[in-house]
Amino acid sequence: MGRAPCCDKANVKRGPWSPEEDTILKNFVEKHGTGGNWIALPRKAGLKRCGKSCRLRWLNYLRPDIKHGDFSEEEDSIICSLYTSIGSRWSIIAAQLPGRTDNDIKNYWNTRLKKKLLGKCTKDNDNQQIRRLLAKEAAKGAGIRRPYNGDHISSETAAMSASNTQSSSESLTEPATGANAMNSPYDALETGNVPGSSSSESQTVGFNATHGTSTHYYEQGFKQIMSQTDQYSTLTSMLMRLESNESDCSTDNIPSLGIDTIPNEVPFYAPTAMNVKAEAMERPSSDPQLNQACNSMPALWESCTSNSTSGGNNYQFSTLMNEDTGNFSYGLSTEMDELILYRNHASNGSILQVKEEPDYSTAAAYWASQLAEPAKASGFTATICPNYSYILPSSEGGIGTGTTAQGLFQEGIIY
DNA sequence: AACCCCTTCAACCGCATTCAC
DNA sequence: GGTGAATGCGGTTGAAGGGGT
The missing domain is CATH 1.10.10 (Arc Repressor Mutant, subunit A)
Structure with missing residues (x-):
């Protein structure tokens, strides 16, 4: 049985509002307010309309601060x-x-x-x-960056829903400030003036959180990382979707969450300069240049991927393509990045089993000793990635969000 | 003038979330 | 904590109007 109707459909008027009805509604609301009860309002006001219809008419058309006309x-x-x-x-x-x-x-x-x-x-x-x-x-x-910087991830929904009360969160239209400020991500790309890339700031990368559960862990970790990106809200919503389905986060179930469809959706290409697309872990790729890179380093690839799935030191070799420049960069990510991805590979399948401390120094050293030269030799350009995220295909177990290159670059290891 | 097609946007619908008890 | 009502939200619909033939 369906839900009971909110009003008696037979006795309410439908369709376009007449000027007389508008006047009645407007006068009533201005004089009495809504009384916190839209359902009762039409009866009190003498309107033969559904309460929902009155609410909609008021909010979308009659209330005094409505701006009509063309968009700027x-x-x-x-x-x-x-x-x-x-x-x-x-x-x-x-x-x-x-x-x-x-x-x-x-x-x-x-x-x-x-x-x-x-x-x-x-x-x-x-x-x-x-x-x-x-x-x-x-x-x-509009300088829309880091829209929810500073908020606890779990409170994002509330912050978003309570759109009129932003006292605890940064305004969406307030430009980023401090180390995270950037005129345009394109500027950074073109100039190489990467926020946080100076040696004095390199230590900010890492994660200071002390860890209880993975939830806490990635809340803290992602908050720290994503506060430096344009994509915080995107990734937050993605994570919340996963959180809400925690018990189903087995490797097999990831596709059923719809996650693997995300990369094809416009909203997940956040307004950064990078639009970095992950080709990692998807061999063979449709891209010949990427295949060449992968094929030139099969041993390294296998080594990295096997390590990744072992539940040990989960370093992930990634080949990232910058869609804007066409350049490729190589990365090595640690467990923080693959929290979503690798928790599915944990021996007991629990998402709570994650390594506590991502080790960027080791990752960077590993890159420098094992990957950087082969990458160079393959003729690829390591592109500076100031702020980016990437989304991995589900073929190897799900999605991941990347900070690899950022960490490595900020460590000053790459070129 | 009549018809058709397209665009616009107000309004509706059903579902999800929040609220009050 | 459970339940039902109220509210909020986003997708969709369809009437109205404009332009072309």
């Missing part, structure tokens, strides 16, 4: 940026655009903005291009 370039950028970061969470996006309603923004995106971006794409590679355009549109606008 800045608003476009904000929408692009947030859509790229968090997807179709229109109420959160609307909270960043005073006077705009979620319905407005949703309609605007679906009918115009998306087409505007698509119009710039060629027919052959729309998906690739729209991602890049989104990233670039987003990078143009």
Whole structure:
């Protein structure tokens, strides 16, 4: 049996609101407020409307601070940026655009903005291009970075939902400051002026958390890392999805969580310059250049992957491609990065079994001694990755979020 | 003038979440 | 803690209007 209707459908008017109805509703709400009860409001106001309909009419049309009319370039950028970061969470996006309603923004995106971006794409590679355009549109606008920096991950949902109360969280539109500030991620890419890349800042990479459970561990670890990225909110939502399905996080079940579809979705290409795509662990790759790299180092690859799945020192050899530049970089990630990935390989299958301390020094040394030269010899450029994340395919057990190159680069090991 | 197609956007619907008891 | 009601949210629908033929 379905849910009981909220009102008597036979006795309520539906369809467009008349000016008279608007006047009645507007006068009533301005005089009495909503009384905290939309269901009872139409009866009190003398309207033959469903309470939900009244609420919608008021919120989307009648309330005094509604802004009608065309969207500005800045608003476009904000929408692009947030859509790229968090997807179709229109109420959160609307909270960043005073006077705009979620319905407005949703309609605007679906009918115009998306087409505007698509119009710039060629027919052959729309998906690739729209991602890049989104990233670039987003990078143009509003300095939206690190949207939830400083908040406990578990409180993200609340912070997002309570969109009007941001006292404890950083405003979405407030530009990043301090070591994390960056005019545009593209700037960093072009200039090599990587935040946190100086020697004095290199020690900030690592994880200071003391560890109880993996949840605590990656909350702390990811918070620290992702506070330096544009992708914090994206990854947070991803992690929360996994957290909510903890008991199902076996290797076999990862695909059922839908995680392996994420890389194809626009929202998971956050508005960074990098759009780094992970090709790691997916051999053979569709990319010949990547295959060449992998094939030139089979022993290393096997060594790394076998170590990774053993539950021991989980160093992961990764080959990352920067979609914007076409350059490749090599990385070596430690357990922090593969928390999601490798917890599935733990002998008992428990996600709580993770190594406590990611060891970037060792990882970096390993890179330097074992991987850097072969990488160089293969003719690949190690691209500086100031802030990035990557998403691994599920073929080897799930997804991971990467900080490998960042850690290594900040250690000053790479070139 | 009539018809068709397309775009826009207000409104609806059903589900999820929150709230009150 | 459980339950039902209220609210919030995002996807979808369909009426209205504009432009082209």
